[in-house]
Amino acid sequence: ILAFGVCAAPGRAYDVNDSFSVSGIAVAGLQCQDLDTGGPDSCKDGHPFQVEIAINDAGRHTVFAKLGFAAENGLGPVSPFALSPWAADLHDDLRDINGRGRDHLLTAWYRHRRVLPGGTSIAVTLGLIDATDYLDDNAFANDEYTQFMNEAFVNAPTAFLPSYDWGGVFEVEHGPWALRLVQMRVGENDDGAGYSFTGGQLSYTRQTRLGEGTYRVIVAGTSDDFLDPRGARRRSLAQLTLSADQELGETLGAFLRLGWQDDDAAVTHAALYSGGLTLKGGAWGRPGDGIGIGYAQLDGGNSGVSRSHVGEVYYRAAFGEHWALTGDVQFVKDDRAGGAGRKGRIYSLRATKEF
Template sequence: MRARATIPAVLVLATASLAPAAAADLARPDRAADAPAYTDWSGGYVGLEGSASGSYGAYTFGPTTVGGRPIASFKSGDSTGRSDQGRNATTEVGGGFAGWNWQSGPWVYGVEANLDAANLKRPVPSTVPGFGYETVDPAFNIIRAKTDVYGSLRARLGYSFDSYLVYGAFGLTGANARFLADYPELDADGQRTGGLSRTRRDQSYLGFTLGAGIQYAISDSLALGIDYRYVDLGSSRTFALGSVPDLGPVATRARFTSNQLFLRLLWFPGGLKVPAEPDEAAPHDPDTARSDRFSLHGQTTLIAQGVPGFRSPYVGDQSLIPHQARQTTTATIFLGLKLTDTTEVYYNPEFSQGFGLSRTLGVAGFVNGEAQKAGAPFPKLRSNRYFVKQTINLGGETLDVPDGPNQVATRYDAERITLIAGKFALGDFFDGNVYAHDPRVDFFNWSLWAASAWDFPANLPGFTQGVYAEYNRPEFAIRAAYTQVPKEPSSDVLDPRVFRRAGLNAEFEGRYTLPWLEQPGKLRVGIFSNVGVSANNRDVVTLTQLGLFDDINDAVGATRRPRRKTGGYVNLEQALTPDLGLFARASLNDGRTENISFTDIDQSFSGGLSLKGTAWGRPRDTVGIGAAMNGLSPSHRAAFAAGYYGLLVGDGRLNYGTERAVETYYALGLTKFLTLTFDYQFVDNPGYNRDRGPAHFFASRLHADF
């Protein structure tokens, strides 16, 4: 699919054009001082919505007969497939909507009608068994399904708090569909003429839709929203679809289901009654904080990213594909409860949907930090974190910690020991950096927000289970964790044999102030030693060269056993002024074995600058620029050159060169809770291959939290 301007991009650009006005409106001078703590969404509204690569769906055909002979059910392609080497089906939906809300206290209910133009193209590969064309050119598709218009009428029920509305929706949806079948033409002698004969059938559908969403008031008349819908159009009646030469007529039924995600811009002509924003300068009351034993926060992040054409003379199973766009979305709830003054428990359910470019493959320092190797075409719910936290206060001055994500408002001693047990991400506690550590608000590239040669133990979304301990003083902190590793490289299952196979990670963090700058800084030094099931790079290359295995990946699978991998990193963050900061990382592992969790990097160096927008009157804005260089050990290079496929990269061959990346972004702080980011990345030698690229990546990100 070629990267091109899509409706979500138009909405994001529209949002950007509204930003100065929104910023001016955010003071909301007409709000009453005694306004309730939630927005009044009553009245009518209209809006625009758009969705591109964040929507996925497919037609299921069956029962189907060819010449009266039944064949197995089959599905059309969707926009995540790689079998056509990037010539993927597209899913573009966008249009308008209108609705009316009624409100009783914080509860909101209403009706909404949507009408969306669509460009839903769904090919069926020629290799479907039973059609008799299994050997036809893979670029040829027997059947194509197209949908041009969607419509829906939904009821909504929601809950309003602060400037947000979260809601569920259900209702009826309808769509049209066209089915096109192309079969080779035969001459009078039964030989192919080289031409195609086409059959077309039109069908109308009426089904149901379920969904949920969140919207945020950016001014007294405008709101931004993210809306998810599951669409089930039901099944058509059996219809004829032409005749296959030599086999006979085709009769089938088709059912369509889809998971759709929309970015929405809403206008309320009658205006909104939005509560006054809390005074950010108000002092924190430690006594109130200590009495508040519950914490609730949330976030949602939507990233749309595309790459245009680049040099790609050949393609492997894990190559970066040109001309494509993808979208990822996450939504997280952060729940916290203080059982005692020193004991806290936390739980984070998270929905995620979408894939990175090329299904999060093709670049070792991947270009979207929100993209997971466990991506899904539908919202997938995981319990990403659940842990208990015990603090042992050791005296000294006390620190009042305000309420925040995974932090109940509390009071700690400056000198303390913290113990944690449960499920978490090692990046929650290690390798932190205030300028480059969170792809939801700063850099996208994996090699900029993390020490990317640190092969931290994790499942596919990046989480593990284990224990963590930290000793903290004002001048320094020492921390360590003992956690599970995956059962094998890039596995979503964690190995339960923690006494034989596990990960040990440790870090020292020193805090200081440079006297000539009078600005704070931190230096972190980390080491790791993980035992996981993996193959030795040199061994599998030798076995393949000796002819014992035809495919090096077979040698990898046959020789995996528990092996130790070690390495470390250095991480610097240094404020140069109150608004300008510098960051730098260097990381290294031994490079002898497969990496098991993160990505295919053995050495990495990165650094950059982050600047707040105070100088131009936008203190909530941030501009960042960074660069990274990644490399492989000699034995790892030899494995990839022999056709090895790693965690993220593998072209089937390799003309080795270090992978180099440059990234710059501008994060526009629309409100305290809403940020819109524009991002550009340049990657030279993606996947360490001089034969591929260079590639240019363009992205937008919408992040909301409360």
């Protein structure tokens, strides 16, 4: 028997004037795991709150900062699965970020953008950045607060994209093509070592009679600062990800994400194959609502998981422009070496208030 209780804090962007805006999101969620194997059933809540502040000078100069706060940690500490059931920034994620001794301040950067003759746009960003803001974006599977919750559908788990640390971004856009290059220095990985990250994404956006679609190739690598499976030597990480989203008419959309990483270092998963569909509520007279259906299979790496399966379905009901309530069900299975696998379902309610 599962019981849900959820609330959302009061609070889309508030434009103070033409160049200064404040926006954010407050979320309250409850997740309950119903396990066939792998541990006891449990219900846990999480309450993230994020605020974004932007100063924009006619699109050429932008100063931006994002702050994150949260109460509770959701199912993360008690989940037996290899993938997080909610890829949100929760309480412990916002303390001593990347071993830097910094709490709550997620990003703070300056961007200069220039449009060249011929329409080519060039931008340079420096500061505290989040690689997921620039790499592996997807229109239908990229937001843990308003779309899918499981990390398999937010960003490729095989892509090891770092967040909230010092770095720079170089962007070029020309017609349907866009190139993004990201360089970061991260304070600490799971092995306690600092490391360098380099990544790039080339994307192509096309408008067809079905609608808009964007197709991306992402490559990335790190310095030799990750322990191998035996913990004896430090190795680098390297990955390739293919990501696409395509509108299929006015109300239907599809997404696909494929990823591979090498396994010289200790990695949980070596390959990702995921995809799904989204349906807008305009199909039944509620244009703010939406349905998402996704499935992901991940081949194991060298850390004990041989294969993971994740299926997720959600319905998001909008109430006005700012409020929404989402019901979500995940079906998760981890196959492990020796047959000691994990299998179960995760039921979630998530309320959001955007401002």
